[in-house]
Amino acid sequence: MKTLRILASTVLAVGISLSAASAGAGEITVVSWGGAYGMSQVEAYYKPWMAKTGHKIKSVDAPNPATPIKAQVTAGNVSMDVADIEYSDAVRYCDEGLLETIDATQLPPAPDGTPAVEDFIEGALTDCAVANIVWSTIFAYDASKISGAKPTTMADFFDTKKFPGKRGLRKGAKPNLEMALMADGVPAGDVYKLLGTEDGVKRAFAKLDTIKKDIVWWEAGAQAPQLLADGEVAMTTAYNGRIFNAAAKENKPFVVVWDGQILDFDLYVIPKGAPNKALAFEFIKFATDTQRLADQAKYIAYGPARKSSAPLVGMYQDGKIKMAPHMPTAPENMKNALVNNFEFWADHDSELNERFNAWVVAN
Amino acid sequence: MVANFDKPDTDVGAVLTTVDGTPLKQALARAMRRARINAFLLVVPLLLFVVVTFAVPIGQMLYLSINNPVFSDHMPRVTAYLKAHPDVGVPGEDGFEALALDLADAKKNRTIGRIGTRVNYDRAGSTSLFKSGARKATKFKGPPYKEQFLSHRKDWSEPYLWNVMRRASQAHTLNFYAAALDFTHDAGGELVRVEPERRIYVMLYLRTFLLSALIAGLCLLLGFPVAHLLATLPLRHSNLLMIFVLLPFWTSLLVRTTSWISLLQSQGVLNDLLVAIGIVGDDGRVQMMYNQYGTIIAMTHILLPFMILPLYSVMKTIPPSYMRAARSLGATPITAFIKVYFPQTVPGIGAGTLLVFILAIGYYITPALVGGSSGELISNQIAFHMQKSLNWSLAAALGALLLFGVLGLFWLYDRLIGVDNMKFG
Numbered sequence: 001m002k003t004l005r006i007l008a009s010t011v012l013a014v015g016i017s018l019s020a021a022s023a024g025a026g027e028i029t030v031v032s033w034g035g036a037y038g039m040s041q042v043e044a045y046y047k048p049w050m051a052k053t054g055h056k057i058k059s060v061d062a063p064n065p066a067t068p069i070k071a072q073v074t075a076g077n078v079s080m081d082v083a084d085i086e087y088s089d090a091v092r093y094c095d096e097g098l099l100e101t102i103d104a105t106q107l108p109p110a111p112d113g114t115p116a117v118e119d120f121i122e123g124a125l126t127d128c129a130v131a132n133i134v135w136s137t138i139f140a141y142d143a144s145k146i147s148g149a150k151p152t153t154m155a156d157f158f159d160t161k162k163f164p165g166k167r168g169l170r171k172g173a174k175p176n177l178e179m180a181l182m183a184d185g186v187p188a189g190d191v192y193k194l195l196g197t198e199d200g201v202k203r204a205f206a207k208l209d210t211i212k213k214d215i216v217w218w219e220a221g222a223q224a225p226q227l228l229a230d231g232e233v234a235m236t237t238a239y240n241g242r243i244f245n246a247a248a249k250e251n252k253p254f255v256v257v258w259d260g261q262i263l264d265f266d267l268y269v270i271p272k273g274a275p276n277k278a279l280a281f282e283f284i285k286f287a288t289d290t291q292r293l294a295d296q297a298k299y300i301a302y303g304p305a306r307k308s309s310a311p312l313v314g315m316y317q318d319g320k321i322k323m324a325p326h327m328p329t330a331p332e333n334m335k336n337a338l339v340n341n342f343e344f345w346a347d348h349d350s351e352l353n354e355r356f357n358a359w360v361v362a363n
Numbered sequence: 364m365v366a367n368f369d370k371p372d373t374d375v376g377a378v379l380t381t382v383d384g385t386p387l388k389q390a391l392a393r394a395m396r397r398a399r400i401n402a403f404l405l406v407v408p409l410l411l412f413v414v415v416t417f418a419v420p421i422g423q424m425l426y427l428s429i430n431n432p433v434f435s436d437h438m439p440r441v442t443a444y445l446k447a448h449p450d451v452g453v454p455g456e457d458g459f460e461a462l463a464l465d466l467a468d469a470k471k472n473r474t475i476g477r478i479g480t481r482v483n484y485d486r487a488g489s490t491s492l493f494k495s496g497a498r499k500a501t502k503f504k505g506p507p508y509k510e511q512f513l514s515h516r517k518d519w520s521e522p523y524l525w526n527v528m529r530r531a532s533q534a535h536t537l538n539f540y541a542a543a544l545d546f547t548h549d550a551g552g553e554l555v556r557v558e559p560e561r562r563i564y565v566m567l568y569l570r571t572f573l574l575s576a577l578i579a580g581l582c583l584l585l586g587f588p589v590a591h592l593l594a595t596l597p598l599r600h601s602n603l604l605m606i607f608v609l610l611p612f613w614t615s616l617l618v619r620t621t622s623w624i625s626l627l628q629s630q631g632v633l634n635d636l637l638v639a640i641g642i643v644g645d646d647g648r649v650q651m652m653y654n655q656y657g658t659i660i661a662m663t664h665i666l667l668p669f670m671i672l673p674l675y676s677v678m679k680t681i682p683p684s685y686m687r688a689a690r691s692l693g694a695t696p697i698t699a700f701i702k703v704y705f706p707q708t709v710p711g712i713g714a715g716t717l718l719v720f721i722l723a724i725g726y727y728i729t730p731a732l733v734g735g736s737s738g739e740l741i742s743n744q745i746a747f748h749m750q751k752s753l754n755w756s757l758a759a760a761l762g763a764l765l766l767f768g769v770l771g772l773f774w775l776y777d778r779l780i781g782v783d784n785m786k787f788g
Contacts, residue, residue, distance in 0.1 A: 067750045095476025095494060166629075172751075205560075216653050217735065231630040343491055350480075350752055351487035357744065358563035360736040 027056040028081040028276045028283055031068070033266075034061030035222040036245035040299035041084070041132075045287035048295075052286070055279060063220045066093065069271045073098045078273040081280035084132070087123075088174075088342040088349070090267045094128035095346075100270040100277060101127050108289045110308035119290070124305040129267035130288050131305035133296065136261045136328035136337075137175050140243040141235040142228055143253040154260030154336075157235055158183040158207060160214055165234025168227045171217035173356035174345055175262040178338055179237065180207035182260040188338040195344065201352065205359055217360075228254060244301035244326050248316055256326075258333040264340040265305065301326035421766075428759035432534035433481040437474045438465040442532040452522045459508040459519075463500045470497035484754060485527040485538075485547070492518055523550045539760035564761065567741040568768070574658065574740065575723035579716045581663045582670040586715065587708075590674035595683070612668040620729050623661040627652040627733070653735030661733050666722055670715040677711030713780055721769055741765060 030046070032038045038061055046057045060080065062068065066089035072078045085093075093099050104125045107116035117125060124131035139157045143150070151163055158180065160167070169176055181191050181200065184207045194200030216233050218224050224238035225246040240261070246252045268284045270277060286292065293304035294312035301323065304310060313323050324330060328337075379387040435442045440461035448454065469475040479493035499515045512519040530538055530548065541547065541554060545562045549555045556562070589608070593601050611619060626632045629648040637643045651657060681704065689699035727742035734740070741761065748758035776782070 064751075070753050092476060092480070092490075095473070095490075096480065097473035097476065215736075219731075230628065232628055346479075346490045346494075347483065347488045347492075350483055350754065353747075353752060354563075355561055357747065358561050361563055361567060361739050362560075 026054070026279070027058060028279050029058045029060060029079060030082045030084070030283070031060045031062055031065040031080045032084040033063075033065065033221055035220075036242055036249075036300055037221065037239070037302070040241075040296050040302075041287075043299050044296035045283075045292055048292070049283060049286050053282075055283075057283070064089075066090075069093060069098055069269075070096075073272050076273070078271050078275065080271060081274045081276045082283060083269055083271060084266050085129075085269055087131075087265045087267065087340060088345040090126060090129040090269055091342050092346050093269070094126060098272055099128035100272055100274065102130060102270065102281065102284070104130065106281070107285055110290050110306065112308065114308065116306075119306050119308050121305055121307060124265060124267075126267070129269045130284055131265040131267045132288050132293060133266050133302035133305060134263055134327075134329055135266060135302045136240045136263050137170070137179075137237055138240045138243070138256050138258060138261045138328075139179075139235055139237045140224075140228065140254050140256050142231070143255050145231065145234060150255070151235065151257055152259060153257070154179055154183040155185070157237075157257070157260075158211055160211055163234060166214050166216050166232060167211050168216050168218050168224055168233040168236025168238070170224075170237055171219050171360070173349075173352040175340065176208060176237075176356075177201070177204040177352065178262055178340075179260060180204040182336070182338065183207055188260075188336055191338055192341045192344045195352075196348070201355070205355075208359070225252070225254070228252075240326075240328055241300040241302045248318070248321055258328075259336050261328060261333065261337045262340055263328055263337055266302075297323045297327070301328075303327040303329040424759045425763050427756055428539055428763045429537060430535055431481070431531075431539070431756045433477050434528070434531040435534045437469055437472070437478050438462075438528075438532065440465045441528065445529050445532050453520050453525050456507060456509050459512055460506065462512070462519075463503050463508045466493070466497040466500035467503070470501050480753075481531055482524075482527055484542075484757075485530065486524060488518070489524070489527075492516060492524075526550065526552050539756045540764070542757055543760040543764055564741070564744065567739070567744060568764070571724055571741040571765075572768070574655070574662075574738075575720050578659060578662050578666060578723045579670075579720040581659070582667050582719045583712065583716055585663070586667055586670035586674055587712075590671045590678055590711075593671070593675050594678035594681075608668055608671050611664070616665060616728060619665055620661055620732050623657070623664070623733060624652065627657060627660065652733045653738075655734070655738040657733035657735065658730045658738030658740070661729050662723055662726060665729060666719045669718045669722060673714040673718065674708065674711040677708055677714075681707045709780075713776075717773075717776060720772075724765065724769060 030041075032041055038059065042059060046059060049055070050057055064085075065080075065083040066085040068080070069083060069085070070093070072080070090099070094101075104117050104120075105115070107130065109115050110119040120131065121134070139151075139154070141151055141163075145165075146163065149162075151157060156163055157167065177195055178191050181194060181204050182188060184203060186194055195204065216227060216236075218227060218236070221239050221242055224236045225242050227233045228236050228238075228243075229246065229250075229252060240256055243254050243256050247254045268288065270280045270284070274280055288305070290306055290308045291312065293306050294309040294314075296302065297304060297309075297313040298315070298317050304313065310329075313327070315321065316323055325332070327333070381387055381390045441458070444454065444458050444461045445451075448458070451458065466475065469478055475494055475497045476490070479490035482489040482493060496512065496515060496519070499511070503511055509520075518524060526548065530536065530552075538548075543564050545557050545565050546554055547557045589604075593604055593608070595601075596604065624631070628634070629650060633651065634643075634648045637649065638645050643649060651660070685703055685707075686699055689703045690696070694702065724740075725742055726740065727746050730738050730740045731743055731746070734743075742765075745758050745761045745765075748754045748761065773782075
C-alpha cells in the first residue's frame with residue numbers, strides 16, 4: 001500500500017511514531033496506557049527485565065496503544081515492538097494480519113510445571129496476543145461528597161434524582177451501552193443478546209438519555225479519577241485500578257461500586273514488522289510469567305491473567321492494604337459482572353459507535 | 364590569419380560583443396538564465412518540502428476518499444463474478460464457488476479480517492459472518508457451495524449483503540462521500556438518507572462553519588480596538604501591550620486550552636469567584652465548559668492574535684494626519700472613523716477574518732478538550748475515523764468535503780471582496 005505510506009506517516013508524525021523513534025540493538029519500545037497502570041508495568045516488568053538482561057526498554061504512553069498499530073503497519077514504518085492493547089482490538093488486528101503470531105507453547109510454565117496454555121485463564125491467550133491483566137470498568141464516587149445513603153448498584157449511577165450531580169463516562173459506545181442496559185434491569189447474561197437487537201439498542205440509548213445533560217466525557221484513563229478529584233462529577237465510570245490507586249496512594253475517599261462491572265483483558269501484542277521481534281517476544285515471556293504478573297498487583301488493583309499468580313498476590317506496595325479483595329475477579333466483586341464480548345464488538349463496533357457519535361452531538 | 368588591431372570596437376553596424384568575443388545579447392541572456400536558475404535552486408528545498416509534505420499527502424487523501432481496493436484486492440474471484448453479472452442479486456452456485464475459494468484464500472493469507480471490516484462499514488454483523496464463513500470455507504470438500512454456505516448461516520442469501528459486497532467490490536467509488544453527507548444505500552441499492560438518529564455529518568459541517576464564523580466575528584470585535592490601541596499608542600506603551608498579545612501566541616495550544624479548563628470548570632476559578640461574591644449559590648454553579656460556550660471562549664482567545672496582528676500591521680500604515688484632516692474639514696469623530704479610517708482597515712479585516720475562520724474550521728484539540736458534546740466540530744469526527752474506527756476512506760471524504768467547502772468560501776470571498784485587497788502586513 002505504497003499510496004498510503006506518506007499520508008500515514010505524516011499523520012503520525014506528531015503522534016507516537018516520532019516519540020518512539022527507532023530502537024537500537026538491545027532496546028525495545030513498549031507502548032502502554034501511562035498513568036498508574038503504566039507505572040505498575042514499569043515497576044513489575046520493565047525494571048526487573050532491564051536489570052536481569054541488560055537490555056533497555058523505551059516506554060511510550062498513548063491514550064490507546066492500539067491506535068498507532070494500524071497506521072504504522074500500513075505505512076510500513078513500525079517503530080514499536082510491543083503494545084499493550086484491549087481484547088477486541090487484539091482479535092480484530094490479528095484477523096487483519098496486523099500482528100505477529102505468538103506461539104503460546106513457548107511461554108514459561110507455572111512454577112509447579114503446569115504448561116502456560118493451561119495456566120492462563122480461559123480466553124487469555126489468542127493467536128497473536130498474551131494477556132497480562134484482567135481489568136474492569138466500574139463506577140466510583142467520592143464518599144466525602146455524598147451524604148446519607150450511598151450508591152450501591154448500577155441503577156444508582158443512572159439515577160440523578162436520588163444522587164444529583166454530574167456523571168463521568170468514557171466517550172464511546174463500549175461499555176456505556178452495556179452499563180445502561182444493566183442499570184435498566186437487564187441481567188448480565190442477557191445484555192449482549194439484547195444489544196444485538198434494535199429494541200435493545202433503543203432501550204440502552206433511552207436509558208443514557210435520562211442522564212445525557214449531566215454527562216462529562218472522558219477519554220484517557222487518567223481523566224476519570226481527575227474529574228472525581230476536582231469535584232467536576234459526583235460519580236464516574238473508570239478503570240478500577242485507577243480509582244484504587246487514587247484511593248490508596250493519594251488517600252482520596254473514592255469508593256468503587258462493583259455491581260455491573262465489565263471485565264476485560266489487556267494483552268501484549270507484537271505489531272507486524274516490529275524492528276526487534278525476537279527481543280520483544282523475550283520480554284513478553286518474562287513479563288507474563290507467574291511471579292511478574294503477581295508482582296504487578298503490588299502496584300495496581302488489576303487481576304493477573306495466570307491462575308498460578310493468584311495465590312502469590314499479597315499486599316499493596318505500602319504493605320498495609322491486602323490486594324485480593326480489590327481484584328475485579330474476587331468472588332464478592334463478581335456477583336453481578338459482565339465479561340466484555342469481543343465478538344459482539346467486532347461485529348457492531350462501527351455501527352454502534354456511529355450511532356453513539358450521532359447521539360452524542362445531537363442536542 | 365592576422366588580427367586586425369586597427370578596427371575600432373564601436374564600428375557602426377557590427378554586433379556588440381563582450382571581451383571574449385561573444386555577442387552581448389547572448390551573454391546577457393546567459394547571465395540572466397544563470398540568475399534565474401540560481402534563484403530557482405534557492406527555492407527548490409522549499410518547493411520540494413511543500414510538494415512532499417503538503418501537495419502529495421493532500422493528493423493521496425483525496426485519492427483515498429474515492430479509492431478503497433480492500434475488497435477487490437483480496438476477493439478477486441467474487442469481484443470478477445460481480446463485474447461479469449451486473450444484474451444478479453443473490454448469485455447461484457457459480458457465485459458461491461467464487462466466494463468459497465476467495466474466503467479460503469483470505470483465511471490462509473490472514474486478510475479475512477480486513478475484508479470483514481470493509482463489509483462491516485455498511486452492514487453490521489459482517490465481521491463475524493465473514494470470519495466464521497472463511498473458517499467453514501477452508502473445510503469445504505467441493506460443490507455444492509451455495510448449500511453449504513446456507514447451512515452455515517442464512518445471511519449468505521440475504522440480497523442486502525450481496526448488494527453491499529457489490530458496492531465494496533468497486534475500488535473506485537463515491538460511496539464514502541455519500542456516507543460523509545449522511546446518505547446510504549437501502550436494500551434495493553437506492554441512495555437514501557440515513558435514519559434521523561444516525562444523521563450527524565451535515566449537522567456538524569453546519570455547526571463547524573457557523574461556530575467558525577461566530578469565532579471570527581468575536582475575534583474581530585475584540586481585536587479591532589486592541590489593534591487600534593496598539594497602532595496609535597506611543598511606542599513604549601504599545602510595545603508592552605504587544606507583549607501581552609504575543610505571550611499567549613507563543614504559548615503552547617495545549618497549555619492555553621488546559622488553563623481555560625481550570626478557569627471555566629464548575630469547580631474552577633471563575634465559578635469559585637462567582638460563588639465567593641455571592642452572584643450564584645454553591646449548587647448553582649454555571650456550566651461554562653464541556654459545551655459550546657467552552658469551545659467558543661477558548662477558541663476565540665486562542666485565535667485572537669491571528670486577528671490582531673494583521674489588523675495592527677495595516678493600521679500602522681494609516682497616517683494619523685488623515686483623521687486630523689477629516690476632523691479639520693468638519694467631520695464628527697464618528698463620521699471620520701466610518702468614512703476615512705475604517706475603509707483603510709478593510710484589507711486587514713479581510714486578512715484577519717479569513718485567517719481566523721480557516722484556522723477555526725480545522726480545530727479539533729480544543730473542542731475535544733473543552734467542547735463536551737455540543738461543542739464538537741467536524742474535525743473531531745475526522746480524527747475519530749482516522750484514529751479509532753480506522754475508516755480512513757471516510758475520514759478522507761470528510762476532510763475533502765471540508766477542503767472543498769473552504770475553497771468555495773475562498774472563491775466567494777474573492778468574488779465579493781477580492782483577494783488582492785487583502786493584507787497580512
